[in-house]
Amino acid sequence: xxxATYKVQGGKLIKVQLTERNGRIEGIRITGDFFLHPEEFIExxxxxxxxxPLEESVLADSIRNLMEEKGATLxxxxxxxxxxxxxxxxxxxx
Amino acid sequence: MVEEWRLLDTGVHDAFYNMALDEAVATARSENLxxxxxxxxxxxxxxxxxxxxxxxxxxxxxxxxxxRGVNYVRRITGGGAVYHDRDGELxxxxxxxxxxxxxxRDIQKxxxxxxxxxxxxxxxxGIPVEFKPINxxxxxxxxxxxxxxxxxxxxxxxxxxxxxxxxxxLMFTLLKVPSEKIRDKLIKAVEERVTSINDHLGxxxxxxxxxxxxxxxxxxxxxxxxxxxxxxxxxxxLAAKLMAEKxxxxxxxxxx
Numbered sequence: 001x002x003x004a005t006y007k008v009q010g011g012k013l014i015k016v017q018l019t020e021r022n023g024r025i026e027g028i029r030i031t032g033d034f035f036l037h038p039e040e041f042i043e044x045x046x047x048x049x050x051x052x053p054l055e056e057s058v059l060a061d062s063i064r065n066l067m068e069e070k071g072a073t074l075x076x077x078x079x080x081x082x083x084x085x086x087x088x089x090x091x092x093x094x
Numbered sequence: 095m096v097e098e099w100r101l102l103d104t105g106v107h108d109a110f111y112n113m114a115l116d117e118a119v120a121t122a123r124s125e126n127l128x129x130x131x132x133x134x135x136x137x138x139x140x141x142x143x144x145x146x147x148x149x150x151x152x153x154x155x156x157x158x159x160x161x162r163g164v165n166y167v168r169r170i171t172g173g174g175a176v177y178h179d180r181d182g183e184l185x186x187x188x189x190x191x192x193x194x195x196x197x198x199r200d201i202q203k204x205x206x207x208x209x210x211x212x213x214x215x216x217x218x219x220g221i222p223v224e225f226k227p228i229n230x231x232x233x234x235x236x237x238x239x240x241x242x243x244x245x246x247x248x249x250x251x252x253x254x255x256x257x258x259x260x261x262x263x264l265m266f267t268l269l270k271v272p273s274e275k276i277r278d279k280l281i282k283a284v285e286e287r288v289t290s291i292n293d294h295l296g297x298x299x300x301x302x303x304x305x306x307x308x309x310x311x312x313x314x315x316x317x318x319x320x321x322x323x324x325x326x327x328x329x330x331x332l333a334a335k336l337m338a339e340k341x342x343x344x345x346x347x348x349x350x
Contacts, residue, residue: 037245
């Protein structure tokens with residue numbers, strides 16, 4: 001299981017706990033002191049990310065698209081920041 | 095005829111009841127059973143609250159809390175881990191219909207507008223505060239208030255802290271830190287970046303004086319009259335239910 005913490009410059013803290021298999025996300029938990037509206041959307045994001053490849057731009061796009069689709073708002077971080085932290089937790093980023 | 099809102103002053107209660115009543119009031123507002131409401135409250139026993147997206151085990155030293163009789167609870171709002179001292183803090187919340195003239199669809203803008211009532215109130219006390227996005231109120235570059243907002247069922251529910259006194263050593267005994275070295279660094283950081291009303295004014299400001307200033311601040315900035323009221327039966331029974339089934343439950347508090 002990989003873990004990473006990422007402080008967004010001028011923003012909030014993101015933490016990711018990750019299990020990966022064959023370069024894809026097997027399990028993921030995103031925590032932090034950011035704001036997300038609606039709040040339950042975090043669970044939609046985590047579910048969507050299952051089996052996604054550990055590739056930063058792919059993940060950033062998926063998160064961004066899902067947010068647009070559901071009309072969600074993220075404060076204190078951008079989808080790209082979440083993707084970055086996920087990669088760090090997978091031992092591939094930073 | 096000035097627009098009237100309800101003012102609730104519910105005094106000192108435990109963390110679970112406080113969070114339960116906040117949600118109950120927001121629900122009552124969403125069903126139009128009560129008017130827009132501003133609430134003042136305090137936490138007794140002292141408590142730690144964490145944001146919706148945080149992990150209780152990662153953020154809070156629950157053993158240290160238990161030793162000191164400090165409660166810990168998860169909020170429905172995002173944001174960080176906050177230590178609410180029984181005597182060191184006044185908490186406010188407001189439940190406003192999303193259609194109200196004060197509420198922007200842009201959440202960052204809404205933080206600014208809703209916090210402006212608070213900044214005005216603190217300035218009335220003689221503290222030259224400013225709003226700092228995303229959700230802080232600062233004076234001299236130091237944070238004196240943190241705020242968090244959620245929107246459900248057509249109601250904007252925002253709550254926040256107003257620091258009367260701060261004890262960084264106690265804070266970092268109750269919040270988890272990676273190591274002793276980091277604890278000292280964090281304590282020093284808080285001393286440099288956080289201040290309190292008593293610290294800034296160099297005198298002990300009583301809760302009544304503080305509530306009075308904030309009430310006036312809200313009324314003048316929002317152009318409303320805050321009329322003192324009580325929770326209705328609906329709110330009281332819903333709060334009792336939410337307290338037992340949600341906020342006091344391990345399932346809720348340790349869900350993430």
